[in-house]
Amino acid sequence: MDLDLAQVRAFVLAAEELHFGRAAGHLSISQQALSKRIAALEARLGVRLLDRGGPGVRLTEAGARFLDPARRALAAGEQAAAAVVEAGRPLKVDVWGHLYAPMRTLAQVAARGERLDLELGHGRDLPSVSAALLHREIDAGFGRVHPPLDDGLAHRLVRLEPVDAVVSADHPLAAEPYLRPGQLRDSVLWIPGPLDRLDFLRHFADHFGIGRLAGGPNLGLDHFAAQIVAEPDCFSLFPADSPLPGVPGIRSIPLLEPTPLYAWSLLWRRDDTHRLLDSLLAAIADEGRRNRWVEYDPHRDWLP
Template sequence: MDLDLAQVRAFVVTAEHLHFGQAAGELFLTQQALSKRIARLEETIGVRLFDRTGHSVRLTPAGERFLEPARRTLTAAETAVAAARHDDRPLRLDVWGHMFAPMQTIREVVDRRPDLDIELSLRRGLAAATSALLREETDVGFGRVHAQGEGLPEALTHRLVRLQPMAAVLNAQHPLAGEAELRPADLREVTVWFPVQLEKLDFLQRLCDDFGLTGEFGGVNLGLDYFLDHLRSTPEHVSLLPLGLPLPEDAGVRAIPLVDPVPLYSWSLIWRANDQHPLLQPLLGEFARAGREQGWTRYDPERHWLPASEVGQAGKAVPPGSS
């Protein structure tokens, strides 16, 4: 029996999501095309793999038995391709958006697959990362892709991989420092500060515009120590960082979750559409698995805020509690 690997991959991704819409999005397929692949696979092996009842999807007993061998089949195929190409060069991963701690996400993914040979490089922004990809100096980029790909060259493709909640960061003596949570609207009477030109950080510009906040942006991004020193010496300023970012215990600042709504900072991967590096697909797969397990792309319009240009892409992720 000859198995079609594209059909097997369609089954595995759908089994991991138990949601045809999400699986189709991950595979860059329409739901109709995904359903056809799975139907052909079921026809080939002669058993039904999924039970579909209304909006509910679940594995049949045959599907449960098939899942792990199917995963091993895909891994073996990736290994065979890598061996045939004999490409020993590391996967060159470019990262930008340093003040918002991209390495936190990269570390969480790479720790899951220490066997991936990855070489990191740092760029100053999306434009520089895009140019490096087009010149084939790098293989894949990780950072914020404005408007989820609007204006990217046709040779590049991208995937949203994480929506990260944000926190307000402020001097421990600030009048709001004792709050357990803050709403974006609570920041209207303070100055939101960040050490970068506003046009280079569209996320903060759109946040300020949508919630009527006053922003002060400019200067040179000299890293986290400078950032914290400024908040200590300028107690009237408030800034933003990803929720959960470790801060020194003696930093003299507090990070307070933002709620009602929760602003989400989007992280994406971009790569050349025709890239053949054997480690690219394993890296994309690990990001997808981490996202499913940890809810990285969960988006609920009743609870979360995104710039309007990004809602459509995030909307492909089903709100919590949906199937």
């Protein structure tokens, strides 16, 4: 039986989203066109794959059996096409966690990696980048990975980056040469964005007993620094080797005993066959060894 992969893809997206509107949006087609593709597939197979009645969309028993082989068929089609058309295409990589400047690490890797042709973009957070990967809109993602993670994705730790406490020059602890995280219990942790997207800061607050949190939208580094300067009892966390914006009245203080480490990882689809993915992983490994990026001592460091 010859299957139309466009029809198979329409079914897989509808089965994953359980919503025709969202599935149609991923394909940039109308719901009516999506429904026609799935109906044609069902007619070809002679079975109903999706129940459309009631408040939502549900897989039938036949649809549940068909879903995993359908995914494999799409992956095989992607691999066949990639062998011909991807020879000159750059590796598409989305980054997230922009306040902590993920581009610095990728730029350092790309500068040493031979023939690394990367096309860099911006994702909002881990869920949005994961969705883009699963829908084959990008080839890889770079940021902080935390559970839950889809079984179709793989990741590798790239860098454990120490973070400092960033405070106003008027903060009571601003003159200290270094701080233990517990010394910040009486301060307010500034959260630059929704807390559910910044699980590192949430874990830090829970672990070290930071009871007072405040926040607002992430409007960039200058706004972040201005907020810290304007609130003398506030602090936030920032990569130790990343330059602060040139806002007067801001201080960066090392955190020791323990030093919090921010984990950066590369994320990709398990079935990805892009020719440059292995090259990127090799370049990351070389740069990591050269700069000791993944050193961790549980007696000295803290990881959530």
